Amino acid sequence: MNKNTLLPVFTGGALLLLVAVPVTFVLLQALFPHLDAGSFSSPFSAFVRLFTDAQFPTLLGGTVKLGLGVALCSALIGIPLGTLRGLFVLPYARVWDALFLIPFLFPPYLAALSWMLALQSRGYVQQLLGIDLNNFLFSLSGMVFVMALNVFPVVYFAVSRSMAASGSRLADVARVHGAKPWRAFIRVTLPLALPSMASSLLLAFTLAIEEYGVPAALGTRSGIDVLTTGIEQRLADWPIDMPAAAGLSVILVAIACCAYCVQRAIIGGKNVETTSGKPTDAVPKSLGRWRYIVIALFVMVATVAAVLPLASMLATAFTRTLSGGLSMGNFTLRHFEALFDVQGDALGALGTSLSLALFTALIVGVVGLLAAWLVVAQRVRFASCIDALSLFPAALPGIVVGVGLILAWNRSFWPMTPYNTWAILLLAYCCLLLPYPVRYVSAAIRQIGENLEAAARVHGASAAQGLRLIMLPLVWPSLLAAMLMVFAVASRELVTSLLLAPAGVQTVSVFVWRQFEQGSVGDGMAMASLAVLLTLSVMLFAVRLQNRQ
Incomplete structure (x- = not known):
């Protein structure tokens, strides 16, 4: 395969796997209620049943x-x-x-x-x-x-x-x-x-x-x-x-x-839009006697x-x-002590969440970088499709993504399936959080312009070399900020974790939710405190990094 087509094909395949597959199966199952039996009969009957349901x-x-x-x-x-x-x-x-x-x-x-x-x-x-x-x-x-x-x-x-x-x-x-x-x-x-x-x-x-x-x-x-x-x-x-x-x-x-x-x-x-001669700085006004009321x-x-x-x-x-x-x-400090009990579930839940968040940040960082670069800098064929697939998860509720992954991967015809493993959670997190790096990196690439990469191409650099040696170092602060945001959000995601977590696998959010259901409120809030401290620290650092950039 030509090197110039390898990156677009890889990016398109990743977007199809992460976004198109779960969305397609949700639509197919909604349109054809007997899809599980391999039948396309009675289309739209599920909607008829829903609209006549007294609870709808x-x-x-x-x-x-x-x-x-x-x-x-x-x-x-x-x-x-x-x-x-x-x-x-x-x-x-x-x-x-x-x-x-x-x-x-x-x-x-x-x-x-x-x-x-x-x-x-x-x-x-x-x-x-x-x-x-x-x-x-x-x-x-x-x-x-x-x-x-x-x-x-x-x-x-x-x-x-x-x-x-x-x-x-x-x-x-x-x-x-x-x-x-x-x-x-x-x-x-x-x-x-x-x-x-x-x-x-x-x-x-x-x-x-x-x-x-x-x-x-x-x-x-x-x-x-x-x-x-x-x-x-x-x-x-x-x-x-x-x-x-x-x-x-x-x-x-x-x-x-x-x-x-x-x-x-x-x-x-x-x-x-405002049109004027010279640009002028917006000067804020004094609050005057309203100062203390506003405070x-x-x-x-x-x-x-x-x-x-x-x-x-x-x-x-x-x-x-x-x-x-x-x-x-x-x-008491016993709720925090219980979190670090080797025989308890808290350490395992924390380790699972951090591992999934780290892998999610790495995967969506790579895919988001490639998608933004192909759309904004390279303007490849089917750029509009890549752009739509990479940003569409922003409009998808987490529970819809969870339903789509269940429908897509809980099928007998797959030779291998991530369903009922931790990998299904990784797919869910990647789908939901993909728009973060796409938006951050797209904005950074638009600020850079096309001259530097074009100059590299004139001097014999391939598109991949231009991406690796020129574009990546320049957009790295924005990409890192986006990955930090992804890490923080993935470490606390609830709804897809509740839907998709296999037996014996707990994340931080599932652990907190289960502790409330079981009446162990103190243990749940101790874990929540650690999660919030981690999330706020990482996300505030990401925001500060992006603002400095």
Whole structure:
């Protein structure tokens, strides 16, 4: 095989294996419910059965309500805070950025479990303040509250960066010509940030409808069902209903795609560009007498979103028993000691998660680098297909990827299969996290341009040599940052681990989840504390590395 075609063929094969295979089997199983028997009869009958199922309106309604509620609450929190951060001189701005990054990096299922310990009956809030918020927590409003605190940083960072880039100079011009402050903000400043707002709210909606951990932890006790828990139920309860699980998976992806179309329609024709002579720096304004009120607002949000769930998690990890309450006499280190017990399962779970995360980072780093290079720098044939396959997992819920891998590899015609081995988890993680290096490396390659690699080709270097000797060293900081992000996210992934982990294999997330199910809450939160410390450290280092680049 020609060396010039080897890399495109390898990249295309890897993308087909990681992305196309599970997605194709989900679609085939949804369209042809008797696919397991090798029959293509009764097409679309699974959808007919789903649409006539009495539970389907509940699942669909719960999913849409949850997504819209989280998007709305994220907007109510993120847009005002982002506007203040972008347009004004905010004291301790970098501190707030770091604190608001923590909830987004905090695994949603751990946030839900931490809020359960804090707000449920006889929880920490009731012990300290005498307020019982159990009924609020285990309700749709409680689920929206927990998830919005986890997701709003997406909106905050998008709005703050957009506002900071555009500044208030044009709004000042409008005020000079007679516009009142609010009118200038609504007619000038806000339209400039509208694309960023719409994109971030779409992401908040998508993250909410794709989440499994929060609905599974809170929704099951309040009778609120969503599509993700409905899919898991059809895979876990006997008899297993693969066609229904595949059909619900397709519907979930379709909702995410519809949300994307709505976002495109909202901002269509509304992209606003500014044209002026010399570029000028955006100078933020002083908060003046509102300074301390704004600081109090940021303190309140940071405390609720970041400090309280972390405090709840750590309090449980260092507490002997929940019934003993918050007292020095109930303080213990035994839960952490149990993690390092050689005869226990914790060390094995930690080792499995770290190993899978490391291999995932290496694999998606290589595939992502090649995909971005072929699409952006080489512009090979079928570049659009490579680009679509490499970025499509960003729209795939984790539970859909898990269903696809079960359907794809649990087949008798395969001579070898990764199903029921740790390799199936590796495939799932690689599929879900592939967009990270593709996006990071694509942005870095676009900044570099084409001249250096073209000069190398003129002097006799092959495409592979240009990639290895020129492009890789230049994009390495961005690639390393992406791989670190992949490592951190893979080490805490929950839903595919629950679906695909073979008997006797536990990851950190599965270990924590099982400890809660078994009532060993302290051991679970001790492991969660280690996982969060590792995740936050790696991801913050990755963000810092990327910002420096």
